[in-house]
Amino acid sequence: MIELDEQRLEIRKTGKNVTEHVTQNINRMIEDTFLVWEEKHEKLEERVKNQENRIYFLEKQTWKRNMKEIRPRPMIVTFSTLGIKIKILKRKGELKDSQYYLKEDYSNYVLEKRKELQ
Known part of the structure; x- marks a missing residue:
């Protein structure tokens, strides 16, 4: 009887340990996925910002080129x-x-x- 009780306790402990390890692994995988998404999002934001700056610069250049025309400004x-x-x-x-x-x-x-x- 005592051996059975010890085996039950040991099985419960290992079950808890397995559950904890699985939970930790799942959480780690989710965190890694979110980190990758966050990095991609930051890169896209930076890219959009650079594109906006380029567009602004190009618009400014075209405006400056139009200044050379002879017409009332x-x-x-x-x-x-x-x-x-x-x-x-x-x-x-x-x-x-x-x-x-x-x-x-x-x-x-x-x-x-x-x-x-x-």
Whole structure:
């Protein structure tokens, strides 16, 4: 009887040990998989960031090339206070019959972000 009890206890202990080892192995495998995915994700994020920088640089280059053309170019004006800007924008209707016009100048990037936020 005593031997049977000892064997049962030993079987239970080995069962617990096997369960713990299997659990640890599964957790280790899951962690390894997530680490690989995380590395891939970071690489993709870096790649996307580099692509955005390249696109921005290329757009900037094309803008600079367009500057060489002989045609009227827009003027960008900044004001010291917001009040002056508002006054001028309110009176822009007086320029209807002239060759001049006023509008706020935002980059395509800012316009896209504004659309996303609305």
